[in-house]
Amino acid sequence: MLLINISPTLARDQEQSRLGQSSIQHSTVKANIEYLYPSNLRRDVFFDGNLTEENLSYLKNVPHSEALNTLNVLRGDEDGDLMLNRTAFRVEGATMLIRLLGAEKDAMSGNWYHPFTDVPDWANPYIGYLYKSGLTKGVGNNKFGSDHMDEKSYLTFLLRALGYSDKEGGDFTWDTVAQTAIEVGxxxxxxxxxxxNLLKRERLSELSWRGMFLNHKIENKPLLIYLYEQGMIEYENVNLLFLKNKSRIIDQWFAYLPKIEQAFKNHDEEIELVLSQSLATDADLQIYISYLLERVQRSTGVFLNKHSYSTRLRQQGSNYTLYINPTYVNTVSRDAKLSQWIDLIISEIISPDMTDYEKEKAVHDYLITYLEYDTRPVSIIPDSSFNALGALETRVAVCNAYAELMTLILNRVGIPCRTVIGYANLTEHAWNMVLIDGETYHVDVTWDDPVTDYSENTIRYDYFNVTDKEMKNDHAWIEDNYPACKATSQNYFVKNGLVVEHKEELESAIKTVLENRKTSIMLKLSDSETKNFDIHDTINSVNAVEGYVITRYLYSYNETMSIIFLDSIEYVD
Known part of the structure; x- marks a missing residue:
């Protein structure tokens, strides 16, 4: 087992201190809009104090020598040369391991015993600390071995650091180092x-960084996470890795965001951007432009008219200039009016004590109640039905306006929300993706606002915080442009205990409705029970048992989403 000489109390205090700082950040950062974008398209692969799978995936792609140099583990000479082509000495490998484990301060502050007679004075603290921790045995005859290091010896160091033992009866021996290293990763x-082979510093760096992402045998978590949680790798150093690594093409595009955002706020008719040759000639140029403009619309609240804009690229020698000509849906004054209207809605329906789920539901319900879906043929639907302000003014909307309003209001109250552009039943459609309690969900307000002849302002929740799997039943979108939605805890039916697992639960739920004289109820059937019984017969059966207390009800069943809706229930008394 890896033993690091750090006081449990000190480690706990350091962790609580960092988590205290992290929790303050997390209250704001957890609601970061970046979670609604796939990791390769995020403005920053951000770090809020907690190492996640996505964080680790990002860090794995940071060049190992750059990463370890940033963490102050791999150090160069006075000129900054990391000397990657030079063969490493055994004492260098030992020193590297100590730094990798975040134990350099402890090593240098103690007077550690070791039996080796060939260790340079400067390396005594490092070798003594490793010896005390059981991470090195030397090469025998009271020798540590101060000559060059081979790869097998360093792999032995790393295996021990990962919690694997080479003591008698342990996990590996000198003869099985290679096999164990392969099995471990x-x-x-x-x-x-x-x-x-003798170990080059380049290879030493590569193996060290690779080991940080492998599970510690005892702790059953990646070594990097384990060391970070123990306070042996500092928050500031890890955060620096995210701040320094800006080599992605998308990061180069993000440098233009402030200029484009200001242009949108001014409603500039033309936006001029000077591009590098690599950006200008990239095959995905138009994809990146579209992606940035989607972000700018969300951040500014200034929308394009049906996503309309034009571009042209001019080359003069090796210089490239991109011209973007947006077609805005509103004037400056009308966008100001829209912003004020959004603030008014928020003041009416949102209170400070609401949870994010409650805020989302309040906005969802408000839009369904306030707006009416425009059922006219597409060819005669006015432009007002397609945009947020027009919909608020006329109270008639199509999907794009519902989605724009959801995006505007939720982001204004601190809930990250994107508009998803895709298809529903093979027709162009827009809906939303939201972040609630750190998890992503689909929500389609348009499809929760049913067009009926029998009831006005019926609010449904069939598409309120659903997963990719459910959404794919009748929606389609370019999945690479969005993060996966797998969580269910904030789904309306799950959160409110309205999921029916079997027939007896359905009968019990209906019985409760009748006993409390409720006029409506929505329930979600589990997949395993959806087709196993006749819902209409079940309702009538419960009514009979209860003494035929209801005289009339309306019933619908969304087979795609497995949602039962009993509405307009009328009672005898």
Whole structure:
């Protein structure tokens, strides 16, 4: 087991201190809009104090020497040269391991015993600390071995650091280092052929960084997370990795965001951007432009008229200039009016003590109650029905206006929300993706605002916080442009205990409705029970048992989403 000489109390205090800082940040950062974008399209792959799978995936792609140099583990000479082509000495490997484990301060502050007679004075604290921690045994005869290091010896160090023991009866022996390293993930199959070679600093760096993402045997979590949680890797150093690594094309595009946002606020008719040759000639140029303009519309509240804009690219020698000509849906004054209207809605329906779920539901319900879906043929639907302000003024809307309003209001109250552009039943459609309690969900307000002849302002929740799997039943979108939605805890039916697992639960739920003289109820059937019984017969059966207390009801069943809706229930008394 990895033993690091750090006081449990100190480690706990450091962790609580960092988590205290993190929780303050997390209250705002957890609601970061970036969670609604796939990791390769985020403005920053941000770090809020907690290392997640996505964080780790990002860090794995940081060049190992850059990462370890940023963490102050791999150090260069006075000129900054990391000397990657030089063969590493055994004492260098030992020093590297100490730094990798975040134990350098402890090593340097103690007077550690070791039995080795060939260790340079400067390296005594490092070697003594490793010896005390059981991470090194030397090469025998009271020798540590101060010559060059081979790969097999360093792999042994790393295996011990990962919690694997080479003591008698342990996890590996000197003869099985290669096999164990492959099983653990330190080596790729085929790399074992080179483990007898002397170790270059480049390879030492590569193996060290690879090991940070492997599970610690005892702790059952990646070594990087384990060391970070123990306070042995500082928040500031990890955060610096995210701040420094800006080599992605998308990060280069994000440098233009402030200028484009200001242009949208001014309603500039033309936006001029000077591009590098690599950006100008990229095959995905138009994709990046579209992606940035989607972000700008959300952040400014200034929308394009049916997503309309034109571009042209001019080249003069090696210089490139991109011209973007947006077609705005509103004037400056009308966008100001829209912003004021949004603030008014918020003041009417949102209170400070609401949870994010409650805020989302309040906005969802308000839009369904306030707006009416425009059922006219597409060819004669006015432009007002397609945009947020026009819909508020006329109280008639199509999907794009519902989605724009949901995006505007939720982001204004601190709930990250994007508009999703896709298809529903093979027709162009827009809906939303939201972030509630750190999890992503689909919500389609338009499809929760049914067009009926029998009831006005019926509010449904069939598409309120649903997963990708459910949404795919009748919606389609480019999945690479959005994060996965897998969570169910904030789904309307799950959160309110309205999921029916079997017939007896359905009968019990209907019985409760009748006993409390409720006039409506919505329930979600579990997949396993959806087709196993006749819902209409079940309702009538419960009514008979209760003494025929209801005289009339309306009933619908959304087979796609497995939602039962009993409405307009009338009672004998």
């Amino acid at each position: 330190l080596l790729e199959p085929g790399e074992e052929a080179q483990i007898s």
